[in-house]
Amino acid sequence: MLDWLTDPWTSALMRRAFFEAMLVGALCGALGCFVLVRGLAFLGESVAHTVVLGVVLAFLAGVPIAAGAAVLAVVTVGLTTAIGNDRRFSADTAMGILLPSLFGAGVALIALSEGYRSNLDDVLFGSVLAATEIDLALALLAGALTAVMLVLAGKELALVAFDRAMAQAMGYRTALLDLLLLGAVALAVVVSLRAVGNVLLAGLLLGPPATARLLCQTFWRMLACAGSIGVAASIAGLYLSWYVEVGGGAAIVLVVAAIFIAVAIGVRVAGRGGASGERRAATDFAYTPAYESESHYH
Amino acid sequence: MTSPRSAPDRLDEGGDQGPHAAPATVTADRLSVAFGGHPALSEVCFALTGGTFTGVLGPNGAGKTTLLRALLGLVAATGETTLRGRAAYVPQLAMVSEAFPIDALGVVIMGRYPRLGWRRRPGRGDRRLAADLLEQVGLADRARSPFGALSGGQRQRVLMARALAQEGDVLLLDEPLTGIDAPSQSTMLDVIGAQRAQGKTVVMTTHDLGQAARECDRLLLLNRTVIGDGTAAEVLTPEVLGRAYEAQVVMLDGGAALIDEGVHHHPSRRGAG
Numbered sequence: 078m079l080d081w082l083t084d085p086w087t088s089a090l091m092r093r094a095f096f097e098a099m100l101v102g103a104l105c106g107a108l109g110c111f112v113l114v115r116g117l118a119f120l121g122e123s124v125a126h127t128v129v130l131g132v133v134l135a136f137l138a139g140v141p142i143a144a145g146a147a148v149l150a151v152v153t154v155g156l157t158t159a160i161g162n163d164r165r166f167s168a169d170t171a172m173g174i175l176l177p178s179l180f181g182a183g184v185a186l187i188a189l190s191e192g193y194r195s196n197l198d199d200v201l202f203g204s205v206l207a208a209t210e211i212d213l214a215l216a217l218l219a220g221a222l223t224a225v226m227l228v229l230a231g232k233e234l235a236l237v238a239f240d241r242a243m244a245q246a247m248g249y250r251t252a253l254l255d256l257l258l259l260g261a262v263a264l265a266v267v268v269s270l271r272a273v274g275n276v277l278l279a280g281l282l283l284g285p286p287a288t289a290r291l292l293c294q295t296f297w298r299m300l301a302c303a304g305s306i307g308v309a310a311s312i313a314g315l316y317l318s319w320y321v322e323v324g325g326g327a328a329i330v331l332v333v334a335a336i337f338i339a340v341a342i343g344v345r346v347a348g349r350g351g352a353s354g355e356r357r358a359a360t361d362f363a364y365t366p367a368y369e370s371e372s373h374y375h
Numbered sequence: 376m377t378s379p380r381s382a383p384d385r386l387d388e389g390g391d392q393g394p395h396a397a398p399a400t401v402t403a404d405r406l407s408v409a410f411g412g413h414p415a416l417s418e419v420c421f422a423l424t425g426g427t428f429t430g431v432l433g434p435n436g437a438g439k440t441t442l443l444r445a446l447l448g449l450v451a452a453t454g455e456t457t458l459r460g461r462a463a464y465v466p467q468l469a470m471v472s473e474a475f476p477i478d479a480l481g482v483v484i485m486g487r488y489p490r491l492g493w494r495r496r497p498g499r500g501d502r503r504l505a506a507d508l509l510e511q512v513g514l515a516d517r518a519r520s521p522f523g524a525l526s527g528g529q530r531q532r533v534l535m536a537r538a539l540a541q542e543g544d545v546l547l548l549d550e551p552l553t554g555i556d557a558p559s560q561s562t563m564l565d566v567i568g569a570q571r572a573q574g575k576t577v578v579m580t581t582h583d584l585g586q587a588a589r590e591c592d593r594l595l596l597l598n599r600t601v602i603g604d605g606t607a608a609e610v611l612t613p614e615v616l617g618r619a620y621e622a623q624v625v626m627l628d629g630g631a632a633l634i635d636e637g638v639h640h641h642p643s644r645r646g647a648g
Contacts, residue, residue, distance in 0.1 A: 239475040242466035247489045294521045
């Protein structure tokens with residue numbers, strides 16, 4: 078009777094895909110919260126595309142693909158900062174130039190190099206069913222490193238996002254903390270390419286945090302909520318993919334979008350809670366969030 | 376590292392507490408700062424003592440915020456600055472994110488982070504202290520309200536409570552009274568008065584000459600360098616103000632000054648809360 082639930086898990090390929098997608102969903106959901114509150118959405122999108130060039134170059138040079146992707150992530154962040162530091166341009170302009178040119182170079186190289194086994198569709202949209210043991214191990218490693226980072230410096234990273242001037246005044250090296258965060262985001266992007274591909278990745282990186290922001294009023298709850306939504310959407314997306322026979326990455330991102338729309342409508346209809354409550358509270362002096370009563374500071 | 380420094384003993388007993396009688400807690404000696412070749416501060420000299428409340432005045436671009444940042448060691452500077460004890464800082468309200476999901480209590484707890492170190496999380500003691508401080512600034516009932524949903528005056532009071540959570544000896548406040556409602560201003564001034572009475576050194580930047588004249592012990596009039604330094608009677612003269620603001624100054628009854636610059640006052644944002 079529950080065969081439809083267990084059916085997809087009978088395939089070894091699907092089991093691996095489930096684990097890969099869940100890991101990536103949790104990782105992107107959690108780190109995406111930092112991307113969202115720091116206003117780095119376009120940078121995440123930008124890195125997701127430019128690493129394609131790194132992937133292809135690494136393949137052609139015969140070095141690990143993750144290394145090539147990481148190099149391009151660093152180059153993207155570095156060049157964005159360098160161009161954005163020129164007062165005549167914003168960081169958006171820098172990314173607007175870098176994203177298409179580096180991504181375009183990557184696409185052109187794929188077209189030119191016959192030996193590149195992975196086809197363009199896989200790079201663009203992911204191929205979670207093709208996840209290997211190595212992909213899984215890399216996602217696990219990225220998850221573990223991110224967890225360590227959040228335990229050691231999570232509250233400091235949150236402080237920098239909330240009030241940079243204060244963090245500096247307290248003596249924190251904000252530039253180093255920025256570098257740490259960008260490194261973690263770049264790593265998450267690189268290990269997520271297998272599951273969702275670079276075109277769809279922004280959906281997984283920003284959708285769950287945006288949904289969580291509607292539901293949560295403290296950052297650590299938002300982080301946990303976004304990670305859970307990422308995992309849930311990954312599972313639901315793979316079921317969808319199994320029964321409707323659409324690509325795993327596309328199905329996952331569609332589920333993310335559906336959850337966001339449902340929550341946004343739900344919050345609005347309920348007329349309170351989350352962001353809409355905050356919007357009202359600015360004018361409504363008597364507002365008190367009754368559902369935020371127990372203590373939850375980690 | 377964990378116990379707060381005890382406040383210094385009251386300054387010289389009985390007599391008229393001259394600002395130069397006690398040892399200095401905050402000093403600048405020929406302090407100069409330049410941004411991209413343009414001087415922001417040049418040859419700034421002063422010495423402040425504990426238990427005083429100093430107002431830093433001057434036109435836009437005079438270097439008021441830069442002075443606070445230089446005292447905190449956040450900008451490259453030449454010359455000497457000293458700051459005895461621990462500094463607590465309140466940045467300009469506009470610098471703090473309103474979109475970040477956090478409640479008022481969480482903001483105050485952030486003031487404890489440097490004491491906690493990297494791995495440790497705020498504990499029960501930190502939470503209790505933060506709740507007490509929110510009560511001191513009159514926001515005990517707003518502890519669980521989202522920071523972004525508070526009014527400007529309430530947000531400013533939360534930032535003040537966060538600075539108090541740092542248990543510093545020197546309070547550096549960047550325009551803490553600008554653009555906030557009258558009740559919030561009066562609460563802030565009460566808190567500052569209490570800190571001064573405990574022997575803390577309080578430094579505040581402001582655009583409001585009249586308020587600074589009423590509330591501060593000492594005024595530092597700045598326009599890239601120190602134009603005037605002393606009591607309100609010494610500093611708020613048409614001659615000194617004219618040099619600082621490079622503008623027409625008209626003195627009104629009761630020592631208020633009218634400066635023909637027009638951009639510093641926001642009466643529409645000062646309505647009662």
